[in-house]
Amino acid sequence: MAPASKPRIVQIGPLSGSPVAQPLIDAHFEPFRLWEEADPIAALRREAGSITAIVTTANYGCTRQIIEAMPALKAICSWGVGYDSIDIAAAREHGVLVSNTPDVLTDCVADTAWGLMIAASRRIAQGDRFVREGHWGQVHGSFPLGNRVSGKKLGILGLGRIGEAIARRGQGFDMEIRYHNRHARNDVPWAYADSLTALAAWADFLVIATVGGAGTHHLVNASVLEALGPDGILVNISRGSVIDETALIQALQQGKLRSAGLDVFEHEPQVPAALRSLDNVVLLPHIASATHETRAAMAELVLHNLQAFFETGKVLTPV
Known part of the structure; x- marks a missing residue:
């Protein structure tokens, strides 16, 4: 047969x-x-x-x-x-x-968000370049200080499966956690921010975990970045279209934002030269689920x- x-x-x-x-x-x-x-x-x-x-x-x-x-x-x-x-x-x-x-990629994407948070805050990628280029030891104390992660305020845009996994990890770092969605959830212990700008103004770290598409295009704009402020750190593991990339570059260049960790970009695989030239940005080639x-x-x-x-x-x- x-x-x-x-x-x-x-x-x-x-x-x-x-x-x-x-x-x-x-x-x-x-x-x-x-x-x-x-x-x-x-x-x-x-x-x-x-x-x-x-x-x-x-x-x-x-x-x-x-x-x-x-x-x-x-x-x-x-x-x-x-x-x-x-x-x-x-x-x-x-x-x-x-x-x-x-579901099957939730944990690995959440892990990547945390990797970017720590790398952006503690200047890990910059430190790696510093050592590889032979600068260590040339001038004592010449490498800039980073920022603490534990105990800080974590804001999450999009508390779906991945956003919730990111929040759970934040509890292990003794962080205060808030989130912004289209609607508040009554099944989670974290506080709801009724606007993205309010969340950004409160947060030390703002992690983008919302869906892409027309409804979220450039949701993170110049006003949101200004609210996050010069001590704020932005992480994106969702879609590049959610962030106004031009506004992000300007904020990073002008010291209006401390740093960013990005796995996604507006026009992949093209990444603006301005982003690639900045020491206060950690860049990944869209690999959050790549295990x-x-x-x-x-x-x-x-x-x-x-x-x-x-x-x-x-x-x-x-x-």
């Missing part, structure tokens, strides 16, 4: 963020590799008339044009927690399910969402 054929899916971009993700998808499905096509939309109209599922990533997303080029499409399964790059409105209009990979354990778990969850869709018509972690 011939083996059963594997279900065909459309794959928008390579799953290059994990060594196990692509082999896992290839083992269970027959992906149509859209990124290899010179004219992707024409290829979809030619090849994908009966394909019902897409696999994508938070980086590649899925546009309305792609959705509308696939008349049989019923599910978009994304590798990553963010879904601002997927046209959710178009998916809903066409009755298409969308899933992401929440072997988390990326393998994300790949497994994408697979399980696809399998659940083909077996039941539903996904396990709908957006």
Whole structure:
């Protein structure tokens, strides 16, 4: 008996963020590799008339044009927690399910936020450069002092799964914690700030953990940065679009903000030269979830969402 054929899916971009993700998808499905096509939309109209599922990533997303080029499409399964790059409105209009990979990356992203907080506060990246460049010992006491983390005030923009994990870690550092969301939560012990500006004015550290997209674009603007003030430290592990990058650069250059730790940027992978030149900024290449354990778990969850869709018509972690 011939083996059963594997279900065909459309794959928008390579799953290059994990060594196990692509082999896992290839083992269970027959992906149509859209990124290899010179004219992707024409290829979809030619090849994908009966394909019902897409696999994508938070980086590649899925546009309305792609959705509308696939008349049989019923599910978009994304590798990553963010879904601002997927046209959710178009998916809903066409009755298409969308899933992401929440929970499995929460701890690693929260850990990265804390790594950036400590690195930005204690000048860890700057100190590493100082030693590597041979400056240590040339002038006694020449390396600038950092700032304490323990016991300070931690403000969190976006108290979802990741924001809550960041807050729990803050308790271990004896920090006072407040947060700002669209709405206050009655199931957490931390105080709610009714505006982002009020939160920034109160906080020593402001960590951005909210979703991206049009609703949060440049939510952290010049006014918020001014409220955070010259002793404030900003950390972003959400989306670069949440921060007005031009205003951030000006605040850092002019001493209106002490330092920042950034894993994400407005126009990735381009990072402004002004940011790269500043010693009071710690920069990471969007790697908050980039551990072997988390990326393998994300790949497994994408697979399980696809399998659940083909077996039941539903996904396990709908957006």
